[in-house]
Amino acid sequence: MIIQLVHEPVAADPLMESITPPECGAVVNFLGVVRNQHHGRQVLRLEYSAYESMALAKMQQIAAQLKERWPVHDLAMVHRLGTLEIGDTSICIALSLPHRSDGFEALRYAIDTFKEEVPIWKKEYFADGEARWVEGS
Amino acid sequence: MNRLPRIPETVIMMLGREVRVEITVLLFASLRDDLGSSSIQLEVPQSTITVEELLKLVKERFPVLRQRLGAVRVAVNQEFRNGPESIPERAEVALIPPVSGG
Numbered sequence: 001m002i003i004q005l006v007h008e009p010v011a012a013d014p015l016m017e018s019i020t021p022p023e024c025g026a027v028v029n030f031l032g033v034v035r036n037q038h039h040g041r042q043v044l045r046l047e048y049s050a051y052e053s054m055a056l057a058k059m060q061q062i063a064a065q066l067k068e069r070w071p072v073h074d075l076a077m078v079h080r081l082g083t084l085e086i087g088d089t090s091i092c093i094a095l096s097l098p099h100r101s102d103g104f105e106a107l108r109y110a111i112d113t114f115k116e117e118v119p120i121w122k123k124e125y126f127a128d129g130e131a132r133w134v135e136g137s
Numbered sequence: 138m139n140r141l142p143r144i145p146e147t148v149i150m151m152l153g154r155e156v157r158v159e160i161t162v163l164l165f166a167s168l169r170d171d172l173g174s175s176s177i178q179l180e181v182p183q184s185t186i187t188v189e190e191l192l193k194l195v196k197e198r199f200p201v202l203r204q205r206l207g208a209v210r211v212a213v214n215q216e217f218r219n220g221p222e223s224i225p226e227r228a229e230v231a232l233i234p235p236v237s238g239g
Contacts, residue, residue, distance in 0.1 A: 032239050048238065049165065049166065050238070051163065051165055051212070051231055051233070053215060054212055054215040054231065055238070057215045058215075079238060079239075090238075090239065091238070091239050111239060114238065114239050115236070115237075115238065115239040116236070117217075117236070118236060118238050118239075119165065119212070119231075119233050119236050119238075120236060120237070120238025120239075121165060121166035121234065121236060121237050121238065122237045122238065123166075133166045133167040133170070133234070133237075134237040135166060135167060135208065135234045135235040135236075135237060136208065136235030136236075136237065
């Protein structure tokens with residue numbers, strides 16, 4: 001199981017490979033990617049900041065819930081912090097399971113719960129020079 | 138990025154015969170920017186207070202944060218806690234604005 005906050009680019013492929021044993025028929029993966037606009041305003045870059053110790057604790061809790069509710073064999077949950085440019089991956093959640101149907105459901109639960117419970121915040125830097133914290137989505 | 142203090146210290150001071158407890162409250166995101174500080178110190182008159190009482194004290198003593206506190210959740214020892222729940226001595230306390238990770 002890989003649960004991390006990182007300050008470097010997130011590479012999904014190695015994460016997925018490392019959680020996939022031969023007995024699993026499915027790996028499902030969600031990537032959050034920095035987009036270039038918010039409600040029509042041009043975004044230049046983002047800065048992610050976290051209450052790191054609590055964020056990791058919450059991520060561990062979500063992982064435990066996933067394993068309890070679905071036949072998740074292994075998982076990776078990695079969020080990047082610091083400055084991210086357009087197109088950069090902010091989060092990767094990958095799950096390996098025997099079958100795909102459980103995988104989609106568990107993955108949906110994982111990212112939805114992450115976005116509600118994990119204390120991480122993004123600050124948007126707009127093309128017009130303004131910057132603001134996004135609080136709530 | 139600045140590293141946060143891992144375990145905020147709760148300092149117990151004897152003032153006359155009254156026990157006063159100082160609670161460190163961690164701030165993040167807009168709260169941190171608004172105050173220009175990553176934590177605040179609150180002196181409370183008794184050894185434990187509730188989450189509700191804590192928020193009331195923050196409102197009174199740090200008016201600049203007032204307008205944002207309606208949406209803020211309180212974490213005690215890294216778990217979200219509701220209004221009537223009490224904050225034990227030496228707990229790690231944080232104000233958590235609506236999160237936006239992912």
